[in-house]
Amino acid sequence: MDGYSVFLALLAVYIAGLVAIGWYFNKKQKSVTDFWLAGRRIGPSALGFSAAASWLTAGGILAVIGYYMLQGMGSVWAFVAPNILALLIIALLVGKIKNLPAITQPELLEQRYGSAVRWPIALIITVVMILFAVADVTGLSLVLQVFYGLDPLYAAAIVAIAVSLYVTLGGLSAVVWTDVVQFAFLSIFTIAMAFAAVGTVADGGFGTPAISSSELFGNVPDVWWNPFSIGIPMVLIFVLAIVPGWITEQDPWQKVWAARDAKSARLGMIIGSLMITVVFAACAVIAIALNNIYPDIAGMGFPAGMALAEPALLAFVSERFASAPLLIALSAIGLAAASMSCADTFATSGASCISRDIYQRYIKPDATMKEMLVVNRISVLIIVLAATAGSFVIPNIIDAIHIATFIASASYFFPLMGGLYWKRATKEGAFAGMVLGFVVQVALVILDLVNTPPMASSYLETIHPALMSHGVIVGMGLSAIAFFGVSLMTKPSSRVNLAPFFEEEAEELARYETREISETDPSYSAFLKNIDENVAGERTHLQLNLRASGALSWHELVEKLKSSSPAWVTPTGLDSVYRLTHGDMLACVAVTRGSGEQDIWLKAEPKLETVGRQRKELFTAYEELKKVLGQKGVKLDFY
Incomplete structure (x- = not known):
């Protein structure tokens, strides 16, 4: 049996296991809450695994290793640090998020502002989830192309078939528990590759001089270890550009709502941040070893070297285990697990917006649960197919993740967080901030992509450093001005809209109308x-x-x-x-x-x-x- 056949056999077994998990939870669903929020019964450990798996895409791991190879620890602000910080910040926000009576963020914003904001935020979140899924499809495409020479459409087919099957069967419960399995595969693969890469250097493999582990890490330049080597201003821009988008992502909020209590949600987010820290640490070890194995890549610098740095781990696996097709197949399964663990989360969040916040809310309010599941299944496929199309337009893995994040930061960070903590926020202000931020940010992204040559510094960044990250600081600034300005100029929100978010308003609104009922009736x-x-x-x-x-x-x-x-x-x-x-x-x-x-x-x-x-x-x-x-x-x- 050749290597590709081994991979297909293992993939079939793996997908069958995921579908079995989805089928198991399908039998336990008795309500909408069971499907979309796992019955609000998820404990901290499962939540931690799922939170970590949902933010560790195969493409993201390959890109992080590439960044480490070219920029060292200074690159952590582009992906690694925001991941960890965002989960920790969400842990701090759990007390506010957990008790809100919503299944999706668009539903929550309608409760806060009214129906005018639900459909635009549902569309924006769907776009953001599609862009995040682009990175998953691109990453898996790269894996299958390097290992087996397959067309990118195969990656989309694998993600679409597997995710649509187990997600639409078991809902969020299936997503969470398959994430546990997928994170186990991913973490084992990453840590194993760290040992394999260091061992190869120690053995003098690939024609390199044999050196000990202590020499390998001791020879790393001091500047490589400096997390602020890119400069404090750049660090602040990255944090301001990325963290707001990630702390307001719908998928971790849905997992907070799915937790059995606030303590479980908070602990789960902390566990998730620790888990991804371990994986990112293993990625740093891999990068150091690969720089020793492929010194020419590091010498190319950033961004020119990313074309070779991103697939460097895949090239290492192909060469190191050329005579062991089973190990290559297992590596492919580990990276496929990473892709699916993110794609299922993004597909679930995006599909919930289409099926619940658009179809059921505006098209057919009396839709039954069976009808919703059909729409949800179709929505998952639409999101994966759209992500596949996007992967041909945005071939850079991290850029796809960043574009999605910047659109989220610029469009709904202020309406969402402002609605939670500022009573004076109004539906007009939320709508203005959301739409203006979205339109401006999308325009800036298109302008940047069209005018930036492949593997070169972005066009907007060459105009002014403040315009780096596709000009997201400008998009966020205009969104903030519109949100706060229009809110102050319009009529305050009604008490019915404020009650779920502010305790004092709820006390004023409370109506205790339960009639006396005898226990012996x-x-x-x-x-x-x-x-x-x-x-x-x-x-x-x-x-x-x-x-x-x-x-x-x-x-x-x-x-x-x-x-x-x-x-x-x-x-x-x-x-x-x-x-x-x-x-x-x-x-x-x-x-x-x-x-x-x-x-x-x-x-x-x-x-x-x-x-x-x-x-x-x-x-x-x-x-x-x-x-x-x-x-x-x-x-x-x-x-």
Whole structure:
């Protein structure tokens, strides 16, 4: 069996294992929260593995090694340090993020500002996720091309088929637990390559003089170790350009929401940052050894040398293990795992924006869960195909990641973070900052790409150093001016929009309307037996699945609920209707469409100390729902 056949056999087994994980979690899904947020039950270890795997793409690792080879530790600010810093900053923000009642960032921004901002932010996030996925497709394409001489379309096909299968089966649960497997493959591969590269130098392989490990690391120039060799101004520009985009990425926020409690989310992000630090340290060791093996590459300098530095590890693996096709195949699987672990996250985040924030919110509010899964599956394929097309336009791996990050930083950093911490932020200000930042940043990126020769310094950077990173500082500056300026000139947000984000506003809005319910009431006792109740961290998940006896007009049902009591509100559109009785919207009862045409799901996620009251609240909501449907001659049954 030749090397390519070995690779295909291992890949088939690997993908089958991922699909099996997706199928397992498919059987456990009973609600929208189960699919998109893994039932909010993810513990810190799994979250840490997933957070690390989601930000370690195969292309990113190859590019980091290339940067290390050409620029040493001064290059950490272009990718490595922002990765670590962003996860640690998100850990600090967990307390604010975790208790927000949203599944996606567009849904969250609609709760904060209103419907005007949901569709543009959904489109922007989708574009950003596609650009991030470009790096995954490009990286895997490079691996398959160097190892087996395959066309880049093969990489897209592998990512599209594998990711669409297990993601659309198991949702975020599948993403998280396949990430655990994928990070294990990736980290083992990276650390093994560090030992292999150093061992090759020690043995005098590739025609190099044999030197000990201590001599290898002792001969590295002092400037290589200096993380500030690029200058403090450049360090600050990189941090300001990259970190805001990464701390506001949708995918880590979704994982914070999926954590079983705030402590698990915070610890998971810290674990993730430590894990990627270990992998990046192994990449530095590989780079030092490869500089000794391929001294001509380091001599070419940056950026001219990147064309050879990025695939240097692949060239080493091909040459070092030429007589061991199984080891090359395993290396390819390790890098494919890195590509899939990022692509599944980006595809999930982007597809949730298309299916939930655009299709269900604006096109078909009464879409069932089954319909949403179909749209989600198609959306995953669209994102991967778009990423494949993008890989031919943006062939540089890190540039694809940076462009996505800069668009995120310039478009929705201020509307999102400002909405969390500044009461005076308005929908007009958010819309203006978002759209202006997006348009300006995309224009600057196109201008830079069109006018920059291959492997040369960027066109904008040659005009002025402040315009480096595709002019993102300009894009962010204009977005900030529009956001703050327009917000101060327009009417403040309503209390309904502020309540989930600011405790004092929630206290003013609170309506405690739960009627007195006797614990001995037979109907209440029968009701309790049908509640699916699970404790996850600091909250209890209450889920009630109902089936109507006749066809449902979802739009009419929601409107009748809203007219029956002022407690029923739709802060994020008709797909979810909340019974807003207090400021903790996660604890409030929400009614959503079920998996079938006649299915209705009621859920609430109260804190442990209030679960008794919220059981009665759920019963009250059930009675009100039953009364509204009864007026149309429709009955409700438990299932």
